[in-house]
Amino acid sequence: MAVNFNKDNTFGAAFAGFAASSLCLGVLCMQSYSYFKRYPLDKTFYKLLVAGVLLLELADQALISHAVYTYTVSNWGVLTILLKPPVWSLVLQITLGVATGTIVKVNFAMRVWRFSKQNIYVTACILLLVFGEVGVACVYTVRGFRLKSLQDLGSMKTIGSLSLGLGVATDVVIAVSLCYFLRSLRTGHRQDDSMVNALIVYALSTGGITAAISLTTLILYNFMPNNFIFMAFYFVLSKVYANSFLAALNTRRVSRGRGTEDAQTTTVPTFLMVGKVTQRTVHLDPEYAGESPISPSKTSENKSPVSPSTSGHHYAEAW
Structure with a gap:
């Protein structure tokens, strides 16, 4: 069987995604160190959440490294590797990436819950989108292990697009909801409104970045499913979610002077x-x-x- 091979948009794209993901992981490690140093008395719940996200991303990066090493080093020059089933680490990485995204999105959904005065309908809608994405991603992972050839990734385009589409929709709904409910908290006092405006800008920027990466991955997967360019963007996606979560925690000192160190x-x-x-x-x-x-x-x-x-x-x- 002939192999439609271009080393730049397959192995080259995978290596570029690995490099970008490594950079994002470095930023995440710095943010995690900063968090534990600046908030030693923060709630145990948040500490465990940060530790869990960091461990998930370390494991995720290990899987990416294994997959890239397998294709670019262990099987260097072996073009027929693309005709074999995808390496297990490449498929399993999808699940870990979704796990990180789920933790972060649920956390942001709880922010919507608090700022909306416990609006159950909006919060339930967000959670439905989040866990819908989780379910579809799990199905995609199971089917990925059953693929007989890496070039058959395009055969799962529908379910993959649904998972990515739900991710984009979730990011947009969270960002719009936070902006809407934050605007309703304006008091007319400059200092308070300045704080609200800053939080609105943050919600838009973080939601916009993650939605843009998800949408780019979705478009590339639909138009170029037989190369690794879309994978390069997906490698980075979970790191961006994790960094947005840590950034939200670390900016509390800038906003208020301390974190949730105690209940006063x-x-x-x-x-x-x-x-x-x-x-x-x-x-x-x-x-x-x-x-x-x-x-x-x-x-x-x-x-x-x-x-x-x-x-x-x-x-x-x-x-």
Whole structure:
């Protein structure tokens, strides 16, 4: 059987994707080190989450390295390798990449839950998209192990496109939802609104980057399924998700001066539409008692002026 082979868009593309993925992993390791150094008293849940994401990405990179080594070193010059079933590490890497993306997306879905005052419909829609992608990706992985030739990847184009399409849709829905609900938290005070605007820009930028990479992978897979260019983009995708998650955690100090080191209470001003200023005592910990970041546990009237800066801290805490 003849092999349609171009070393640049097959082995070359795989190596380029491996190099880019290694660079992103380096950034992730730096962010993880920065997180553990800056937030030694952060919640155990977040520490375990960061450690889990880092371990998943280290394993993911190991699988990518094994696959690239197999095709570019162990079988150097053996063109018929493309006619054989895909190496196991190349197929299994898909599952690990989806696992990282799922952790990050669920975490962002919880942010939507908090900022939307526990809007169950929007949050459920996001989670449905997330776990729908997981299910389709698992089916793709199982079928990938059954392929008789690497050149037959195009035969799974439909299910692969569905998985990538769900990923794009999830990123877009999360970004749009965060922007919409964050805008509703504007108080009219410059400092608070500046904080909200910064979070909106961050949501758009991170969601836009991951959606763009997913969409690029989807397009390349549909138009060029018989080379490795789309794989190069997919190698990077999970690292981008992981870095966006760590960046969200590490920017809390910039936004508020500290992370979720402990559950304290403070007074957060709420500026009502009629211009009346009240004080609401809320827990800065957004996970406390299942409350949303702007839902008070107690409300009390206070005639003294209140600085709006604490609400800016509260936005960062919920973020």
